[in-house]
Amino acid sequence: MIGFIGLGIMGSRMAENLLSKGFDLVVHNRTKEKAQSLLDKGAQWADSPAEVARKADVVFTMLANPSIVEKIVFDKDGLFNGFSEGKLWVDCSTVDPAFSRKMAQEANSRGIRFLDAPVTGSKIPAEKAELVFLVGGKEEDMNEVRDMMNAMGKDISFQGENGMGASMKLVINLMLGQAMAVFSEAVALGEGMGLDREKVINTLLAGPTAAPALKGKKDKILQDEFSPEFPLVHLQKDLYLATKAGFENGVPMPIANVTKEIYALAKQSGLSEQDFSAISRFLSSKSAK
Amino acid sequence: MIGFIGLGIMGSRMAENLLSKGFDLVVHNRTKEKAQSLLDKGAQWADSPAEVARKADVVFTMLANPSIVEKIVFDKDGLFNGFSEGKLWVDCSTVDPAFSRKMAQEANSRGIRFLDAPVTGSKIPAEKAELVFLVGGKEEDMNEVRDMMNAMGKDISFQGENGMGASMKLVINLMLGQAMAVFSEAVALGEGMGLDREKVINTLLAGPTAAPALKGKKDKILQDEFSPEFPLVHLQKDLYLATKAGFENGVPMPIANVTKEIYALAKQSGLSEQDFSAISRFLSSKSAK
Amino acid sequence: MIGFIGLGIMGSRMAENLLSKGFDLVVHNRTKEKAQSLLDKGAQWADSPAEVARKADVVFTMLANPSIVEKIVFDKDGLFNGFSEGKLWVDCSTVDPAFSRKMAQEANSRGIRFLDAPVTGSKIPAEKAELVFLVGGKEEDMNEVRDMMNAMGKDISFQGENGMGASMKLVINLMLGQAMAVFSEAVALGEGMGLDREKVINTLLAGPTAAPALKGKKDKILQDEFSPEFPLVHLQKDLYLATKAGFENGVPMPIANVTKEIYALAKQSGLSEQDFSAISRFLSSKSAK
């Protein structure tokens, strides 16, 4: 039996894939309604993280931020109060490496095994089981959940000891946030100089200087419609975590820090819950703002 | 007869391709030695830009910056003193759009036709005739030189009136400079957090968040060897031109401006004449500096 | 007879001080209405810059930007068409040093003497004759107009050859723009952390870390009322000129470049014609925006 806690945009789709590939699943979420379609397809419901931990051998968590993770594991009804020794906790949340290392320590001190295994990819790859798992921890633990990860993703990349999965994830989300922001500025410049906006976008996306990941955001940008796949507020938090790690490790990151603040300005301007590609609206030279 | 003025890293390879595809060529360069291999293969030498203009129907220029372009055209022995009415000048230099528009006016007022036609791609694509021409001016003038451009490149993209080729080029070089700088910061962060540097580089380049153009710089970065294909000082100048155009058109570009200054710091630290990918050394967390 | 061209916020008050201290004045402005109060007090009107130049021995100009200066001097009815040899032109406009040096050359080549003499201080110091003149050119020319400058200001500071007055002015306006922007961020941080906004402002202004010039903007900031003394759009232009000079002289200026872009975002958000202290509204953590 596999446990799954956290059924948001990502988690619900990951759990769905586990279920559809034949794994037995016990799930928990802050609001039960979000679990309904999984329950309809045969997943069991647990009233608390502790109950998930008691019923499952491996528990995956996919949560919004470190403080929610802490709540889920340390609460009276939390994971740690349900786990028996030797069980395995796989945290897929995007958190900072220091936090992952702390969770590893806390788990290990209770005899529980731990993997940090954040994923790359957002809503659509989660749905299509095309995520990539970035794993930190013991390689043998990873091998134990390989089949489950393969049910949810297309690739598994071992990064080293605990915290290293989280580290690689920060690097990738930093790249993603930068790619979108610098593209937005470039498009705004082109438009400001009198070039045709759509032509600039198409030319850049067809060429070698734009990150391929941007292609998936093309329609949103052209239609100026930013229903959230990866909310701007989360991307901005990841940029913060990346720059925090930069500070802690003595790595100057002038560009990342500015980009983070431009997303902060966009957040403040009301785009917080929109898709992070809404930074293109904030930076648009034609924007009313 | 085609004229070609400016036989640097790019120009010499472009001229070579024209020659090898059978076009008759008359060339001029500030230092004659750089023309020697072309002369050996049958190109004619001209002692001045004016002489090139007198002998050729179409003249391509590929020069380092606006002030050199001005010298080449306005000098006593300059292009404008050799051109007869109706001839066509194609400027492939990367300059700012305002300058291109000024050159168009100056040319037109003398009865000379003008295309701004900067190219994307650096040393290797120039050698392999894989450049892309970004053209501003009259479409019929572009069609007249289509065969020649095809001899030097793989694509021709019409952008609109004079200045629009230069505009699109600025947008693309902005993207290129940003791509390299944000990649360098991300790699430095990964390394600083304890990830394996080579693994980070490979993971990012294989994924969707890195610009494909970066792949061609992978060996330089891994070997920390930056023999110039596109000197950092030129890329930094292009970032300046992009932000200048941003100012002139009321487009805020906070990220581009910071990136420009990080290249400026790298330039000041002694990397001016290295390849622009040397920004990765400047930003490396392990760099001695 | 002294000539004065450009009767905006600054120029009208400077001319008024010349007049009230007993100097004979001939004035010109794009719109005649702005000259009316001066004419009522005894100034002569001239229909063109050329007419000013014909009537006056020394001509002061106080204009918004280089292209207006060019128009005023080079037009058919411009200054240069009215000046006879040996006359003195004193340009108090804030322009970039390269432009001042070009004006000096153009003037000298016509036998006209030239001083670049931008001033520090805005509306109120202009009114109270408390400006500081930053002068580039020949010291003997400066001495010739010393009495006139003393009528308009409280100090005259010789900076060196032509262009050096403009250079020092850029440095000072850079400092001013930075002082206001970093103060605004600090106040926003204090307020965001729960400190009392007014107490933060008072504590900072009373302490040694805030530029004294900010005290004059305290009421505007507290009342969130930004009637223009020094319009944000002009300050932003001066930051651009400063960073342009930085580029041209190989001086990395990462912070100035970001500040410039934050003013650019504020400009785009509709604060262009407000006082530059309106950057505090743009950066306020409580701002609706």
Place this chain on the structure above:
Amino acid sequence: MIGFIGLGIMGSRMAENLLSKGFDLVVHNRTKEKAQSLLDKGAQWADSPAEVARKADVVFTMLANPSIVEKIVFDKDGLFNGFSEGKLWVDCSTVDPAFSRKMAQEANSRGIRFLDAPVTGSKIPAEKAELVFLVGGKEEDMNEVRDMMNAMGKDISFQGENGMGASMKLVINLMLGQAMAVFSEAVALGEGMGLDREKVINTLLAGPTAAPALKGKKDKILQDEFSPEFPLVHLQKDLYLATKAGFENGVPMPIANVTKEIYALAKQSGLSEQDFSAISRFLSSKSAK
């Protein structure tokens, strides 16, 4: 009896002032040698923070960062193991507000009273008893130590509940770091444009656009000699704490974040232990670097 823990550049001078004004003192420091001159003048030595806590009614701490504070209070021989109920701990360290609030909770939960009371001013003001205390906590607790603070400083400013002293301190150190960095860029620009470096420095420091605090750094900058009064690495940490607080409270701080990274680059270039005014060397246009 007053306790004092942390006898670095600041703490040793503060303790000295308490002693010389007649207060009985018991001190502790990681290395005993640094306490010697105080012991010679009559201070008692304690072998551990716990021993200080047992002997004193009020304990001042002046430590380098949060993790050292945590060690000093939570260790087996720490403050909390020596304090009896009702005693008062005054933390003068510069830490982030969230940390101060956490310390307040930890202290209060043990029946211990707590003030966060960071100071403005560095080495010289510490020596001359010219510090300003920024106090968060209960006003009556502050009044209890008013005489002691007056022995070490010239002003006491109550900011509100626990954490607010730390908050105001962050705002002030942010202003200080910004003032020095933007001044350094402006001087570099002036020098780069050909102005006399010393004249630029004197002109700016005499005018209204430079923070008065910079005057105390003039000799260091002119002599390019940066023996530490306030080490650059500490200032950079404070900028990090300020931007962290900005993130946590949703306050965009684009300029502060860039400035922080420029100090980070300076730190990496080898200026970490120099006075923070060494940023002027890093940004100097004439610097060899």
